[in-house]
Amino acid sequence: MPDSKKGKEPLLRTVKREEISNKKIALLRIEALLFAVLAGGIFILALGYNPFLIYGTIISGAFRSSMAVQGTIKIMIPLVIASLGVTLAFKMKFWNIGAEGQIIAGAIFASYFALFHSDWPHAILLIVMFAAGILGGGLWGLIPAYFKSRFDTNETLFTLMLNYIALHVIAYLRDGPWLDPGAQGFAKIARFAKNASLDKVFGVHAGWIIAIILVVAVYIYIRFSKQGYEISVVGESHDTARYAGMNVKKITLRTMFLSGAVCGLGGMIQAAGSDITLATSVAGGVGFTAIIIAWLSQLNPITIVVVSFLFSILEKGSSVIQSSYGLSTDCADVLQGIILFFVLGCEFFIRYKFVLRSKGGDR
Amino acid sequence: MTEASQGKYAIECKHITKAFGNVLANDNIGLHVKNGEILALLGENGSGKTTLMNMLSGIYHPDKGTIYIGGEEVSINSPADAMELGIGMIHQHFKLVDVFSAMDNIVLGTKEKRISSKILREKITQISKSIGLEINPEKKIYDMSVSEKQTVEILKVLYRGAQILILDEPTAVLTPQETDKLFAILRKMKEQGCAIIIITHKLHEVLDISDRVTILRKGQSVETVVTKDTSQKELTELMVGRSVDLEIDRPTTEHQETVLKVVDLTIDKPDGSNAINDISFEIKAGEILGIAGVAGSGQKELCEAIAGLMNVKKGAILYKKENILGKTPEEIIKLGISMSFVPEDRLGMGLVASMGMVDNMLLKSYNNKGFFVDRKPAKKLAEVLVKKLGIVTPSIETPVRLMSGGNVQKVLLGREIESRPNVLITAYPVRGLDINSSYTIYDLLNEQKKKNVAIVFIGEDLDVLLELSDRIMVLCHGEITGIEDAEKTTKERIGLLMTGAAEEGVSAHAG
Secondary structure (H helix, E strand, O other): OHHHOOOOOOOEEEEEOOOOOHHHHHHHHHHHHHHHHHHHHHHHHHHOOOHHHHHHHHHHHHHOOHHHHHHHHHHHHHHHHHHHHHHHHHHOOOOOOOHHHHHHHHHHHHHHHHHHOOOOOHHHHHHHHHHHHHHHHHHHHHHHHHHHHHHOOOHHHHHHHHHHHHHHHHHHHHHOOOEOHHHOOOOOEOOOOHHHOOOEEOOEEOHHHHHHHHHHHHHHHHHHEHHHHHHHHHHHOHHHHHHOOOOHHHHHHHHHHHHHHHHHHHHHHHHHHHHOOOOHHHOOOHHHHHHHHHHHOOOOHHHHHHHHHHHHHHHHHHHHHHHHHOOOHHHHHHHHHHHHHHHHHHHHHHHEEEEEOOOOOOO | OOOOOOOOOOEEEEEEEEEEOOEEEEEEEEEEEOOOEEEEEEEOOOOOHHHHHHHHOOOOOOOEEEEEEOOEEEOOOOHHHHHHOOEEEEOOOOOOOOOOEHHHHHHOOOOOOOOOHHHHHHHHHHHHHHOOOOOOOOOEHHHOOHHHHHHHHHHHHHHOOOOEEEEEOOOOOOOHHHHHHHHHHHHHHHHOOOEEEEEEOOHHHHHHHOOEEEEEEOOEEEEEEEHHHOOHHHHHHHHHOOOOOOOOOOOOOOOOOEEEEEEEEEEEOOOOOEEEEEEEEEEEOOOEEEEEOOOOOOHHHHHHHHOOOOOOOEEEEEEOOEEOOOOOHHHHHHHOEEEEEOOOOOOOOOOOOOOOHHHHHHHHOOOOOOOEOOOHHHHHHHHHHHHHHOOOOOOOOOOHHHOOHHHHHHHHHHHHHHOOOOEEEEEOOOOOOOHHHHHHHHHHHHHHHHOOOEEEEEOOOHHHHHHHOOEEEEEEOOEEEEEEEOOOOOHHHHHHHHOOOOOOHHHHHHO
């Protein structure tokens, strides 16, 4: 029997923390950021560069001139809009991984009018393009929602797969029906006419105004509207929602349409404001980054603006170190990955802590 | 282990402390059990009983304190460790694989080599005979009644050679007769030298089965008493911390017109099996109709059908002579039929765990005119409820999941009552509540009864059902086995009806 008395206490074990104050949470996040910078610095050092120089360049690269600032903001616009879009779905615990596809769908719908009705009056054309973007993204979001509520399909896989379908639809249009005849066989879609592109306000296309309006609108919608309340309840429990007399199916469909519509609008803005054409890179991973941003912001529209801004600095700055130091894109991506790893990892420490064996609980 | 621990305690805990976040679930707890002894662990909900037992069975690890098995200090890091030390836990919710036979479930998870089913069957039969159990090792779990499943759980731990048995509220799902059977088995095991810890909050059972009682209150072990020297009254006082009146009122009202009438109702579950089979009954205004029955006898489906949440196969539900079948839940709420179902996890339906009281007040009334939610009346209502029912919460915006069970249930029931219903259906409203909170809930229900509300009370505790209800309807496998006058019937009779065993007289009501 003595051999049954085996096994010491595990060396490390996780213990749930009490709910900690916001101040402490903020401190933890700042710590995480510092560690991230430190780890990234070691990585840069290992590559043979001076970390201070590289970090300095990232910051200055994002802000050194008004051109640079405009560039940073241009990166930020689609990030903000797509994050708002997925936030709506995530509030309902509908795992919409399909922002990418919804952005593309919105861009395709809007591009149709930009390419084939560029003779319409500017204001009307843009309004129609906005509507088309909303409709395209919305419908693309509605498809998985319909199957989810009808057949209880897995929305994560469904929305993910729809991304690839959307991407290949662009490729098809580019190679076939919408091939630019003036490109001499080079596979691309024609540039939009000036009439069909977004105007610039303070040097950046007007998408930033729409992004600000959307931030406020989504914030109010989630916080104060009845529909926003319904989304929260459905997100918590379908049973509770039904019990309260809510039509879960209707709410699911409506919310996913809105989620997709916001993303689709982002796609239209990206095509007509930034790319001035429809390219396969119109979404360019924004739909995935948006998922991270939405979670980091804890689905708060105001915080989304801040987090998107930080992401844009990193993105813009990385492109500068690439051009001035010849650091490859992949290195910049690794750097981003390291930072994300720490920032996301810190969320664990907000809820849990480690306790060492000998101390046996530090209370 | 028996030979090694003569004179020593089979299991002893000293200064056990365990915290979850800033909640101290166990605070310096000590207890010990000898071989051949049954210890009852008594305490209100949230007093730390289950936490303590989970530490003994290796699910949690204590922050502080030591555990001795047969006099030796041990560290239990996993259920496998606990098993090796001879500790077997029988959980409140069975942990069995439905599609496996009893035999397969019993060997599942043991590290021994596969033995032929013939030897295995013999082995199991031998164990079960030794303590007077009857079981067919080949029977599949899904074919078993609740008490049979429990038997399998017991055999499971005995097969692993457990000498220390922990049972977490084993009687909650049993009829009185089945409980007696279980106790007979436990006594037999005690004779064979097992050390048994039984968790319960039913006092008469404690007095019936245990040798000693350790009472926990707010995470601390307040007292250990010898069972034969104590009384229900003393135990209650130790458990609650002061003396309590254990009487439940049954105010008399003028029973008026029938408010709700269920006619020939048949309900199928989504999987096609039968949940409610052709039942008829009625409820009058100012009456409490108690519904008794083993868990899963169709109570949930009946509730949901009345609330419009579940499709009905046949029959009708008449509310003031109007058929409400086919109406949406929203329309039914507006008619004044309120359903509050407290599920096993307490929050699953009826409340939104992550929302505060204010937003939870809105749940059934948010949908009036306009695009925006009007939170002002909800806020007022929340404040009224806090005052009226003595709800303890840091603020009315604090997520209800952070509130204690009793307060959560007061919020739920309070909201339903404030919506001024004509019919109030409440299922397990005191589930897991301590004595004080339970009595607050009974008072609330009686208050509604006096206001001529028709109340359906689905309960677990037969003593409470007998004292509180005017009539008791007994469900068994989705059929009504009897509707009894609560003042005239007995607990034994209800127990028999719950198993569908009573044939004489009233049982023919289901028709």
